[in-house]
Amino acid sequence: MTHPVVPIKTYAAVFGALLALTITTVAVSKLELGEFNFVAAMTIAVIKGTLVVMFFMDVRRATSLTKLIVGAGLFWMAILFVFVLSDYASRGWLPGPRWF
Amino acid sequence: MGDSEATLAVHEPGLKHHFDDSAQQFQSSTLGMWVFLVTELMFFGGMFGGYTVYRNMYPDAFASTSHFMNVPIGAINTGVLIFSSFTMVMAVRSAQLGQKKVLIAFLIFTLLLGCLFLTLKYVEYHEKWVDHHIPGPGFQYADTRYFHQAQILFFLYFAMTGMHAIHMIVGVGMLIVLISMAARNRFTQAWYTPVEMIGLYWHFVDIVWIFLFPLLYLIGHTK
Structure with a gap:
């Protein structure tokens, strides 16, 4: 309505990044990192959430x-x-x- | 008669007369939707807060429950929800371009992925029922040291994934409304605000799951 249409490539790239981060979070959870397992899991979740908010929910614009x-x-x-x-x-x- | 008709202001299609223009109307809708989503954030925040307190109190008991969570289904469901967010954003894009058939196709695709998520959730809940992992009188736990404390995690699991599933069911219902509206030509390139707003809701529910998955399934790391 007010913004130019976003190319499919951008959405596909965000989708790919979200899937890759999901696989990463499962892989990292199998490593023995002590306290850093929680830190890593939450860092990945925050990155994923930020991607969704900024690109899919279009808060950046x-x-x-x-x-x-x-x-x-x-x-x-x-x-x-x-x-x-x-x-x-x-x-x-x-x-x-x-x-x- | 002719004179009064001539003085009527010509609005853009879909524009309510109390807004200056379509852009302002759209920004108001977005703002209102976000205020609602922030109340939802507070609502889920309370449960995440409860989780934080009990995980800090009983870290070992919480870690021991991960062994009984179905991580493959949880991971697949994360992928399903992310895929559904992608199809939802593609539906919004189709609405922007005024492609009615593509819009309906993507909305149906999103709806089916939502149903797939709920089906897999049902499989998991059934598994918990069979394994006696539902907190209450019938609860059984392999590690008797954590019998009481593990129940807290399973209670949080059902409360949080259950509230999330209810949000998914509401989202599925709203998608059906959107599909029916789109089929009745209610959306134009100038006005498709409901698609965009339900999209925001759908993505929010996706984000809640993005946090629930590592917090409920991946606490204990050694397997």
């Missing part, structure tokens, strides 16, 4: 207001995880009675 809403959503997700983890990760750091 969206208005600034739409980008702001997407960013705000992700920021609120970050608040959720940072506050939950700062609570559970820090329990037991201080001496004193345990009430949980």
